[in-house]
Amino acid sequence: MDGSILRRNELRHLPKAILWDLDGTIIDSTECHFESWSEALKRHGYTISRDLFNSNYGRNNFASLTSYLGFKPDLNLANEITHAKEALFREKVPRDASMVAGVKSWLATANQMGIKQAIASSAGMKNITIMLTAFGLLRYFDLLVSGANLPAKPEPDVFLEAAKLLELSPEECLVIEDSAAGVQAAKNAGMVCVAVLTSHVKSQLTAADLLVDDFRMPFLDAIGNLA
Known part of the structure; x- marks a missing residue:
């Protein structure tokens, strides 16, 4: 058998x-996510700590972004940051993941x-x-x-x-x-x-x-x- x-x-x-x-x-792909979030947020004048990233890891983009910013963003800001983050992430994955x-x-x-x-x-x-x-x-x-x-x-x-x-x-x-x-x-x-x-x-x-x-x-x- x-x-x-x-x-x-x-x-x-x-x-x-x-x-x-x-x-x-x-x-x-953890580092790809962290680096992509960091860069996308930096473009809009925000920063993210490793601890804050880790505490939100596994959640969807909007929930994570709200935590990173410390407030609920309007739809335009949320879309700008998350779209930038995803574009960066898709560039990084084939190379770095x-x-x-x-x-x-x-x-x-x-x-x-x-x-x-x-x-x-x-x-x-x-x-x-x-x-x-x-x-x-x-x-x-x-x-x-x-x-x-x-x-x-x-x-x-x-x-x-x-x-x-x-x-x-x-x-x-x-x-x-x-x-x-x-x-x-x-x-x-x-x-x-x-x-x-x-x-x-x-x-x-x-x-x-x-x-x-x-x-x-x-x-x-x-x-x-x-x-």
């Missing part, structure tokens, strides 16, 4: 779908086992498509969901929307995240969550059901730790 089939039958927590965050989880170690193996293994996979990201759909295309990963996903126009994480909306579109219950989904806001969103959605330690330290992600340094541990071994 195939080893993966045997392990699948043994694992109580094997999901019917994996809902992946993108930035910092699949693609290590990289895949998180081992992630392609996890994607391929889940795909081979017939587990549905979706992106459930705060990023806009254009960014999602650009990043996945740049790294040759689009083929692994059954569904792409952008939370850009949904309530920002830690609200659970983007994960609940992905589960709804996949016609699955929250209990049938596993979320993989890297941010504190994302982990809390997963728990608020009633989903099991694996957190990868790419952008946060362990103490910031204690709500996750499992912590991994990266994806070099075989998928089935890692998921087995949830049983």
Whole structure:
């Protein structure tokens, strides 16, 4: 019998779908985001600290921008800054971003086992498509969901929307995240969550059901730790 089939039958927590965050989880793009925000804000006379950036990482652009500015911007200012930030980010990603170690193996293994996979990201759909295309990963996903126009994480909306579109219950989904806001969103959605330690330290992600340094541990071994 195939080893993966045997392990699948043994694992109580094997999901019917994996809902992946993108930035910092699949693609290590944290520095691209920080540098893009810094430059876009500087053009308008504002600055951002690393701590403030980190505390908003994983949220959508408007929620992040409101926090960075310290006030709710009008639509014109918000569009000017966020459009500049996204243009800078799209220039940087192909040059400066990289895949998180081992992630392609996890994607391929889940795909081979017939587990549905979706992106459930705060990023806009254009960014999602650009990043996945740049790294040759689009083929692994059954569904792409952008939370850009949904309530920002830690609200659970983007994960609940992905589960709804996949016609699955929250209990049938596993979320993989890297941010504190994302982990809390997963728990608020009633989903099991694996957190990868790419952008946060362990103490910031204690709500996750499992912590991994990266994806070099075989998928089935890692998921087995949830049983």
